[in-house]
Every structure is written in C-alpha cells, then in structure tokens.
Amino acid sequence: MTDDLTRTSETPTALRATADAYDAVATLYADLARDALDGLPLDRAVLAAFADSVRDAGGGPVAELGCGPGQTTAHLRGLGLDAFGVDLSPVMIGLAREAYPELRFEVGSMDALDLPDGTLSGVLSWYSVIHAAPEDIPGYVAEFRRVLAPGGHLLLAFFESEGGPVTPFDHKVTTAYRWPVDEMAGIAREAGFVEIGRMLREPGEDERFRRGHLLLRLAPQG
Incomplete structure (x- = not known):
C-alpha cells in the first residue's frame, strides 16, 4: 500500500471532497470518537460477534476500511484480530498512527484498495460508506468481496432509514445517506455474501437516527 494518497485531477471529485x-475536522473528530464505544454495549456486541466469526473461520488479516483516527481498529486488535486500518484522509491516518503506533494504518480509498485478491479474512466498514452516492455502493461492496478470501466476513454499519427509502441527510462533516437495511442486505447478497445476522439499534440520547448493522459471510467458491 502507498503511504500517501496523491490528490490529482484524476482523483474523483466526490472522494477528494x-x-x-x-x-x-480530524482533530476534533478524533477527540469525540476516542471513547465512542464506551456507552454502546450493542455496538460492542456486534463487533465481538464479527471478531468471533473471523477467529472461528481460522483467523487472518482484517481491514477496517474508513478507519478514521483508528479507535475501532484498535478495538478489533483488543478482540484478538490481526487488524489494520485504511482511510481516505491523510490527516486522520496521521492521528491514528500517533495514537496507536503499534498498529498499521495506510491512506487509501475503499473503492480501489491496494490489496491482492482474496487476502483478507475480514472487512469492517464501520459507518464508512455513508457518504458514498447510492449508485456507488454496489461498487464498494464488490471491492470488499474482491479482497476477502472465500468464507471471509464483512461487517457493515450504517445509518438506517427506519422503513423509508435511501435518504440523504446533513451529516456534520459532509452529506451522508440513510439506508433501508433490507436494501443494503440485498446489495450484499447480489455481490455473493450470505447474511449471518443483523442488529438494529434505536438512536441514543445524542443521536438522530437508528443504526443498522449487517454481519455477512462471503460464500465459499465451488
């Protein structure tokens, strides 16, 4: 993987933005996110289920794609996974490396990962596809499939639309989208994933929207 993302005119405008x-906002975001899981037992539980699933399948490298300042990658490592992080923001990656120098963090884009086919045992996308235009989501999920070994696991976390259609909203950083959980699951299924389970969590005291989580397994080939 490259250490830096070169932003040129060839970099898609939406990704650059x-x-x-x-x-x-990286420094402020890192301060707010550092202890974000402390008061979220259901979120910790679904991450633990993901970690257990990866280990039960034999273990192996796991990538958090869209890792931000690295706190969830570090949580995965604490759960016994060989986890590393990738993020589009060079400033976020710098903060992650500073906070967790023992872990590996690289700058990169989730839609074009600098990884060989079938090299990962797990992929975590923890609210990292929320800014992607709806028509781009199948491409992201296809890239997750490409880098996963057969039988590998994917955990998707996103804002859920509570029975409505895919809906944009004014995220504090940049425009994001809420998804019907069935529609997101359908995209994953079309890409070759089998759903293991899902968790819908109602918004907490300081949250606006319901949260969706899908735990998926890439169907073995043959």
Whole structure:
C-alpha cells in the first residue's frame, strides 16, 4: 500500500471532497470518537460477534476500511484480530498512527484498495460508506468481496432509514445517506455474501437516527 494518497485531477471529485472535509475536522473528530464505544454495549456486541466469526473461520488479516483516527481498529486488535486500518484522509491516518503506533494504518480509498485478491479474512466498514452516492455502493461492496478470501466476513454499519427509502441527510462533516437495511442486505447478497445476522439499534440520547448493522459471510467458491 502507498503511504500517501496523491490528490490529482484524476482523483474523483466526490472522494477528494470527502477527504478534504474529514481532514478539516480530524482533530476534533478524533477527540469525540476516542471513547465512542464506551456507552454502546450493542455496538460492542456486534463487533465481538464479527471478531468471533473471523477467529472461528481460522483467523487472518482484517481491514477496517474508513478507519478514521483508528479507535475501532484498535478495538478489533483488543478482540484478538490481526487488524489494520485504511482511510481516505491523510490527516486522520496521521492521528491514528500517533495514537496507536503499534498498529498499521495506510491512506487509501475503499473503492480501489491496494490489496491482492482474496487476502483478507475480514472487512469492517464501520459507518464508512455513508457518504458514498447510492449508485456507488454496489461498487464498494464488490471491492470488499474482491479482497476477502472465500468464507471471509464483512461487517457493515450504517445509518438506517427506519422503513423509508435511501435518504440523504446533513451529516456534520459532509452529506451522508440513510439506508433501508433490507436494501443494503440485498446489495450484499447480489455481490455473493450470505447474511449471518443483523442488529438494529434505536438512536441514543445524542443521536438522530437508528443504526443498522449487517454481519455477512462471503460464500465459499465451488
């Protein structure tokens, strides 16, 4: 993997805008996110289920794609996974490396990962596809499939639309989307994933929207 994302005119405008938006708020975001899981037992439970699933399947490298300042990657490592992080924002990656120098963090884009086919045992996308345009989500999920070994596991977390259609909203950093859980599950199924389970969590005291989580397994080939 490359250490830096070179932003040129060839970099898609939407990706560049998202990276710039997170660069601008990275320090504040890192401060707010550092202890984000402490008061969220259901979120910790679904991460633990993901970790157990990866270990039960034989273990192996796990990538958190869209890792931000690295706190969830570090949580995965604490659960016994060989986890590393990738993020589009160079400033976020710098903060992650500073906070967790023992872990590996790289700059990169989830839609074009610098990884060989079938090299990962797990992929975590923890609210990292929320800014992608709806028509781009199948491409992201296809890239997750490409880098996963057969039988590998994917955990998707996103804002759920509570029975409505895919809906944009004014995320504090840049425009994001809420998804019907069945529609997100259908995209994963079309890409070759089998659903293991799902968890819907109602918004907490300081949250606006319901949260969706899908635990998936890539169907073995043959």
